[in-house]
Amino acid sequence: MEVYIKSATAISPQHTFFGKLPDEAVIVPGNRLSCIEPDYKEYIDAALRRRMSRIIKMGVATAVKCLHEAKVDQPDAIITATGLGCLSDTEVFMNSILENNESLTSPTAFIQSTFNTIGAQIALMLKNHNYNFTYVHRGFSFESALLDAMMQIDNHEATNILVGGIDELTDISYSIMQRMGFWKTNLTDNTQLYDENTRGSIAGEGSTFFVLSKHASLSDNIRITALNTFYKPSGNKEIERRVADFLDSKNLELKNISLLILGRSGDYKLDEPYRFLQSNLLDGLPYAYFKHLCGEYHTASAFALWLGATILKNREIPEAAIPMYGSIPENHSVKRILIYNHYRNINHSLMLLEI
Secondary structure, three states: OOEEEEEEEEEOOOOOOOOOOOOOOOOOEOOEOOOOOOOHHHOOOHHHHHOOOHHHHHHHHHHHHHHHHHOOOOOOEEEEEOOOOOHHHHHHHHHHHHHOOOOOOOOHHHHHHOOOHHHHHHHHHHOOOOEEEEEOOHHHHHHHHHHHHHHHHHOOOOOEEEEEEEEOOOHHHHHHHHHOOOEOOOOOEHHHOOOOOOOOEOEOOEEEEEEEEOOOOOOOOOEEEEEEEEEOOOOHHHHHHHHHHHHHHOOOOHHHOOEEEEOOOOOOOOOHHHHHHHHOOOOOOOEEEOHHHHOEOOOHHHHHHHHHHHHHHHOOOOHHHOOOOOOOOOOOOOOEEEEEEEEOOOEEEEEEEEO
């Protein structure tokens, strides 16, 4: 089961919207990353834009640009994924209930707070009446959406599918997760994320969309050839076995992997599975990281997939993704990428990209 990536678009805390990650990462002081947003008037009508919250504008603009780059007017399906949904709209709705003593309130914020709002808005703009589904599976949200799309294409139920992962960070959600110990407290900036042996990560957000197809595009033939998820492994040995089985299922040896993209979050305890794999099964493989670029959030694996697809398309690994000098050989050619990510050591996923 494999699918081709016809286009990939990302709004993130980096300058990624126009298709390439610069060699130099955007440096942000502290432990919170916010998206660099484009000029939405080029992608969303003014009348619609006024009624949209920030996350809806991010999702819709990313989807519109992704479809344009793929030269697809009407996708056969729209599948979105989110861990926490439209948080700002939810907060507005809850605050209105409190301020009005639980009496009659405007339904607008409630309507826009539902998890499937972004997928629905995209369909309304396109006048698209095809399959439309949203996955809300915490750290597996994007992987579930991706698996759905891959199965539909493999079963010849669809030719072109729009798939996206979207999550936003608000002041309230940031503060709550800060009190829970999710974020580092003394981080200088995002580029120093992996330097300290401390607990916590860096808060992030993003909107990433792909047009997947059963046919290669004229410009390239980047494809997702395998996807696997597993839940709450018993320990590092089980994780190692899962990764080994994943490679065996594709008859691959370590020498066949050109690049690892690892979801290290900077949390010393939660990063232990990555360190274990790099010291054992995956020892010696060139590697890159991505969460110092986008932060930690439920659908961060969508950004990892965008990064992998961009590396294969542009035939180069941006220095911003390379954690240390020497981790990538000079003039290294990348043809096959293994992405391994987990969310808080609960939801683990493996994706294989090839060209």
